[in-house]
Amino acid sequence: MSFHYLEQIRQTNPLIHCITNYVAANFTANGLLAIGASPLMSANVAEVAEIQQFAKGLLLNIGTPNGPENIEAMILAGKAANQVGIPVVLDPVGSGATSYRRQVVEKLLSEVKFALIRGNAGEIAPLAQIQWRSKGVDAGAGEADLAEVAKQVAQQYHCIVAISGETDFVSDGQRVAKAQNGTPLFPKITGSGCLLGAVCAAFLSVAPASAYFDTVVEATMVYAVAGELAARTLNSTQTGTFAVKFLDQLAEINMTSAEQQGRVIYA
Amino acid sequence: MSFHYLEQIRQTNPLIHCITNYVAANFTANGLLAIGASPLMSANVAEVAEIQQFAKGLLLNIGTPNGPENIEAMILAGKAANQVGIPVVLDPVGSGATSYRRQVVEKLLSEVKFALIRGNAGEIAPLAQIQWRSKGVDAGAGEADLAEVAKQVAQQYHCIVAISGETDFVSDGQRVAKAQNGTPLFPKITGSGCLLGAVCAAFLSVAPASAYFDTVVEATMVYAVAGELAARTLNSTQTGTFAVKFLDQLAEINMTSAEQQGRVIYA
Amino acid sequence: MSFHYLEQIRQTNPLIHCITNYVAANFTANGLLAIGASPLMSANVAEVAEIQQFAKGLLLNIGTPNGPENIEAMILAGKAANQVGIPVVLDPVGSGATSYRRQVVEKLLSEVKFALIRGNAGEIAPLAQIQWRSKGVDAGAGEADLAEVAKQVAQQYHCIVAISGETDFVSDGQRVAKAQNGTPLFPKITGSGCLLGAVCAAFLSVAPASAYFDTVVEATMVYAVAGELAARTLNSTQTGTFAVKFLDQLAEINMTSAEQQGRVIYA
Numbered sequence: 001m002s003f004h005y006l007e008q009i010r011q012t013n014p015l016i017h018c019i020t021n022y023v024a025a026n027f028t029a030n031g032l033l034a035i036g037a038s039p040l041m042s043a044n045v046a047e048v049a050e051i052q053q054f055a056k057g058l059l060l061n062i063g064t065p066n067g068p069e070n071i072e073a074m075i076l077a078g079k080a081a082n083q084v085g086i087p088v089v090l091d092p093v094g095s096g097a098t099s100y101r102r103q104v105v106e107k108l109l110s111e112v113k114f115a116l117i118r119g120n121a122g123e124i125a126p127l128a129q130i131q132w133r134s135k136g137v138d139a140g141a142g143e144a145d146l147a148e149v150a151k152q153v154a155q156q157y158h159c160i161v162a163i164s165g166e167t168d169f170v171s172d173g174q175r176v177a178k179a180q181n182g183t184p185l186f187p188k189i190t191g192s193g194c195l196l197g198a199v200c201a202a203f204l205s206v207a208p209a210s211a212y213f214d215t216v217v218e219a220t221m222v223y224a225v226a227g228e229l230a231a232r233t234l235n236s237t238q239t240g241t242f243a244v245k246f247l248d249q250l251a252e253i254n255m256t257s258a259e260q261q262g263r264v265i266y267a
Numbered sequence: 268m269s270f271h272y273l274e275q276i277r278q279t280n281p282l283i284h285c286i287t288n289y290v291a292a293n294f295t296a297n298g299l300l301a302i303g304a305s306p307l308m309s310a311n312v313a314e315v316a317e318i319q320q321f322a323k324g325l326l327l328n329i330g331t332p333n334g335p336e337n338i339e340a341m342i343l344a345g346k347a348a349n350q351v352g353i354p355v356v357l358d359p360v361g362s363g364a365t366s367y368r369r370q371v372v373e374k375l376l377s378e379v380k381f382a383l384i385r386g387n388a389g390e391i392a393p394l395a396q397i398q399w400r401s402k403g404v405d406a407g408a409g410e411a412d413l414a415e416v417a418k419q420v421a422q423q424y425h426c427i428v429a430i431s432g433e434t435d436f437v438s439d440g441q442r443v444a445k446a447q448n449g450t451p452l453f454p455k456i457t458g459s460g461c462l463l464g465a466v467c468a469a470f471l472s473v474a475p476a477s478a479y480f481d482t483v484v485e486a487t488m489v490y491a492v493a494g495e496l497a498a499r500t501l502n503s504t505q506t507g508t509f510a511v512k513f514l515d516q517l518a519e520i521n522m523t524s525a526e527q528q529g530r531v532i533y534a
Numbered sequence: 535m536s537f538h539y540l541e542q543i544r545q546t547n548p549l550i551h552c553i554t555n556y557v558a559a560n561f562t563a564n565g566l567l568a569i570g571a572s573p574l575m576s577a578n579v580a581e582v583a584e585i586q587q588f589a590k591g592l593l594l595n596i597g598t599p600n601g602p603e604n605i606e607a608m609i610l611a612g613k614a615a616n617q618v619g620i621p622v623v624l625d626p627v628g629s630g631a632t633s634y635r636r637q638v639v640e641k642l643l644s645e646v647k648f649a650l651i652r653g654n655a656g657e658i659a660p661l662a663q664i665q666w667r668s669k670g671v672d673a674g675a676g677e678a679d680l681a682e683v684a685k686q687v688a689q690q691y692h693c694i695v696a697i698s699g700e701t702d703f704v705s706d707g708q709r710v711a712k713a714q715n716g717t718p719l720f721p722k723i724t725g726s727g728c729l730l731g732a733v734c735a736a737f738l739s740v741a742p743a744s745a746y747f748d749t750v751v752e753a754t755m756v757y758a759v760a761g762e763l764a765a766r767t768l769n770s771t772q773t774g775t776f777a778v779k780f781l782d783q784l785a786e787i788n789m790t791s792a793e794q795q796g797r798v799i800y801a
Contacts, residue, residue, distance in 0.1 A: 021308070022289040022292055022308075022556040023292045023293050023296050023308050024293070025556055025557045026293055026557055026558070026559075026560055026561065026724060026725070027293065029557050029724035029725075030723055030724050030773065030774065030777065033721075033722050033723065033724060033773065034722070034771075034773050034774070039724065040628065040631070041555070041556075041557050041597070041598055042598055042599070042628075043598070043600070044598075044599050044600065044601060044634065045601075046599075046601075046634040047599075047632040047633075047634035047635065050632045050633065050634070051631070051632060054631070063308070064308055064309055064310070064311075065309070065311050065313075065314075066310070066311065067311060067312075067313075067336065069601065094307065094309075097307070097318070097321070098314040098317045098318060099314075099317065100311065100313040100314035100317070101314065187300075188300050188301070188518070189297060189300065190293060190296035190297050190300060190306065191293070191296075236518075237301075237515060237518035237519040238515045238518070238519075239297065239300065239301050239514055239515060239518045240297065240301070240510070240511040240512060240513065240514025240515045240518075241511055241512070241515055243297065243511075243514075243774070244511055244774040244775055244777075244778055245774060245775070246774065247773055247774025247777075248771060248772045248773060248774045248775055251722070251770075251771035251772070251773045251774075252771040252772075288575070289556040289559055289575075290559045290560055290563050290575050291560070293560055294560065330575070331575055331576055331577070331578075332576070332578050332580075332581075333577070333578065334578060334579070334580075334603065361574065361576075364574070364585070364588070365581040365584045365585060366581075366584065367578065367580040367581035367584070368581065454567075455567050455568070455785070456564055456567065457560060457563035457564050457567060457573065458560070458563075503785075504568075504782060504785035504786040505782045505785070505786075506564065506567065506568050506781055506782060506785045507564065507568070507777070507778040507779060507780065507781025507782045507785075508778055508779070508782055510564065510778075510781075511778055
């Protein structure tokens with residue numbers, strides 16, 4: 001691991017267009033600013049295609065799907081992003097929870113080419129028709145081998161897949177990286193997964209397509225280490241303080257501390 | 268008071284579906300996570316009925332009513348929740364302010380059976396045709412006997428009613444509890460009322476219908492004591508810090524501290 | 535400078551109606567509460583006109599334009615506000631970025647009379663057909679004399695214009711004030727510009743029309759000094775903590791500290 005894409009983001013401040021949910025929108029924008037990127041939020045069909053002309057990366061997050069027009073905006077933006085060749089990230093929030101969300105995800109996957117699909121186990125497992133007891137937008141629990149799940153979904157959709165959790169699994173369909181940093185405080189704040197999807201879009205936006213696997217591993221590590229550092233002096237109930245200190249750490253973290261603390265195993 | 272529903276939430280992490288406003292959505296989700304519940308936000312007519320199949324409680328908050336489809340989603344969700352028997356909370360934000368919101372509240376009250384209506388005096392008084400000088404979404408001022416107002420509205424709609432303010436009033440139409448904890452910092456942060464509505468939904472979701480009055484009193488107390496504890500070391504202008512420390516306290520508070528600090532009088 | 539409008543806000547708690555974006559809505563509401571105003575968020579066409587009957591100021595922020603109905607709500611609210619004579623603020627977020635936003639701004643400027651247009655250089659320069667390399671919703675960079683730009687746009691639209699940045703420029707078309715307080719942390723948190731627009735609406739709401747220039751200079755100064763004070767003990771990466779401490783400072787700041795720290799030059 002070399003962690004040089006982080007420095008690239010800091011130097012070039014890539015503009016990341018997010019079509020995301022209103023719950024995590026503020027946290028996502030502040031997190032992108034902290035990491036060094038420049039967020040733009042819009043779900044308006046009248047402008048989302050034009051935005052891809054100057055955006056460097058696109059996030060499609062279905063956390064609060066506000067009706068047909070919202071999904072139409074995602075498809076318009078995704079197709080335009082594909083045309084200009086910028087990376088697109090899918091965050092299938094809660095797709096294990098309702099049949100509507102499953103349909104939305106299928107639709108998006110059939111219309112848009114993604115560089116990365118990022119979600120928790122309950123959101124990713126169903127993409128490979130694997131059983132998982134998901135719980136709303138939370139991860140839930142299951143028995144499947146998540147390294148295998150990540151690999152399988154990556155093969156099926158020809159993209160990188162990242163499964164977030166206590167251990168993060170990243171696969172390009174052949175390789176699998178397990179990242180073991182993090183903190184139990186992550187699932188105690190809303191939008192920690194959503195922001196990771198946006199941060200991955202920022203990392204992908206400064207990497208060549210041939211390095212997408214490496215850069216997602218780097219993004220996952222940097223993010224988890226920042227969480228670990230933010231949690232260091234906190235007890236397990238300081239959830240409000242953690243969200244604040246985590247933004248500080250995303251702005252503070254550098255290659256050296258990420259490399260020192262990062263624990264990645266390649267399977 | 269025994270405060271055992273708090274422990275129930277922590278042990279079972281009930282999923283609470285919120286159709287709420289975009290101003291308070293993030294704070295509400297973080298507050299529900301802090302108290303031990305699992306939030307799911309969606310106002311999409313295509314999935315809100317299905318969500319009631321696995322949700323344990325439902326919050327309908329009209330803080331930013333985004334047009335007819337938003338209200339339709341509330342009614343669909345509310346009816347489905349009624350059918351499966353999970354508790355539904357109404358937060359009639361700003362209903363004293365505009366005739367549109369009054370109509371929305373009337374519509375919701377006629378279509379959905381609520382376990383609890385929670386609001387400030389300016390939002391609850393009009394439900395019993397009582398005069399109150401409300402001010403937008405803030406409480407305003409009036410002369411009515413709020414214990415009597417709570418009782419009257421509870422009788423009229425056959426549910427629990429909670430009026431939030433310096434003193435909180437909870438009634439089931441017969442009994443009235445006055446809870447006297449809290450802090451002047453509460454009205455200085457946005458969404459403190461909205462989050463209380465969501466927290467009440469979490470408490471109701473782990474209680475039998477016969478204990479709805481007690482559990483709303485407990486929720487109100489726990490919430491107000493957490494605010495008191497968060498404000499202890501702060502001065503009256505630290506509004507930003509208060510919002511953060513309050514989330515910490517919601518995650519930290521336990522039965523013992525709530526019982527020690529709680530001041531409830533039954534009228 | 536006398537900074538007496540700040541005290542007016544604290545004494546009268548004016549209700550400020552905001553039609554604003556969902557990214558900054560929570561931060562805007564908390565910031566308005568901190569400064570002493572009373573926020574009301576709604577973009578519903580069924581009530582936005584009625585709200586002007588009791589609102590003291592109106593903010594129209596196009597940060598996340600959610601389709602035709604959102605713009606219609608802005609026009610309805612703006613016209614009603616003009617009729618009752620309360621000040622209206624336009625925040626043309628990202629108007630340098632897409633042709634759709636340029637059209638929305640033109641439409642709003644042709645239908646509504648504004649007391650103030652507030653934006654960064656990339657958003658204001660295009661209003662006077664001046665070239666500027668904007669970057670999404672961020673300021674970007676250009677060569678124009680911003681004092682001249684502010685003056686020209688103010689003359690064209692017969693209102694106050696404020697250009698936010700490292701130096702803030704305020705003009706009424708004749709006078710120009712340069713305010714030189716602030717902190718590099720401002721552009722590192724999302725919504726710092728959006729909240730300034732809302733705070734300006736609060737200041738305008740307690741001032742006579744003849745004092746609109748002075749009160750916007752005061753608002754700009756108070757805001758920038760509060761930022762400076764909040765950043766005093768922080769390093770440049772504490773972006774999360776800054777957002778929290780800035781709200782504290784908005785609630786804390788008084789005439790004395792603002793006058794002592796304020797650096798305004800009249801050109």
